[in-house]
Amino acid sequence: MPENIRDAALAYHRREPAGKLAIQATKPLGTQRDLALAYSPGVAAACEAIVDDPAEAAALTARGNLVGVITNGTAVLGLGAIGPLASKPVMEGKAVLFKKFAGIDVFDIEVDALDPERFCDVVAALEPTFGGINLEDIKAPECFVIEKE
Numbered sequence: 001m002p003e004n005i006r007d008a009a010l011a012y013h014r015r016e017p018a019g020k021l022a023i024q025a026t027k028p029l030g031t032q033r034d035l036a037l038a039y040s041p042g043v044a045a046a047c048e049a050i051v052d053d054p055a056e057a058a059a060l061t062a063r064g065n066l067v068g069v070i071t072n073g074t075a076v077l078g079l080g081a082i083g084p085l086a087s088k089p090v091m092e093g094k095a096v097l098f099k100k101f102a103g104i105d106v107f108d109i110e111v112d113a114l115d116p117e118r119f120c121d122v123v124a125a126l127e128p129t130f131g132g133i134n135l136e137d138i139k140a141p142e143c144f145v146i147e148k149e
């Protein structure tokens with residue numbers, strides 16, 4: 001990579017706030033009432049509605065527009081097996097592409113699991129959080145085993 005691009009990319013990523021993602025509230029939080037509706041005691045009504053009808057989760061939570069971009073960092077963008085932590089900037093980059101071009105919110109998740117079964121267990125356990133899951137930058141042949149699971 002040319003030195004001027006490398007320096008500009010590092011400066012871009014270091015600019016405050018660090019990284020490329022942030023969490024932002026979608027409802028007003030300016031009053032005590034707003035906070036009581038968003039959290040306790042009001043949040044119990046949303047929880048009970050989901051218990052009664054799990055499909056309500058799409059209308060009452062961010063789940064319907066939330067994708068997990070998940071990797072173990074074993075085959076990252078021509079960089080190879082750089083591991084989960086070093087792959088985080090790439091997953092954040094994928095997240096901002098989802099937001100910019102499709103309006104979809106993303107949580108990037110970097111999993112420290114080389115064993116396909118362990119990786120699948122982690123991803124399966126996260127399923128209630130997401131409307132969709134994007135498996136990213138996982139080396140072959142493990143990627144085929146993981147995708148099948």
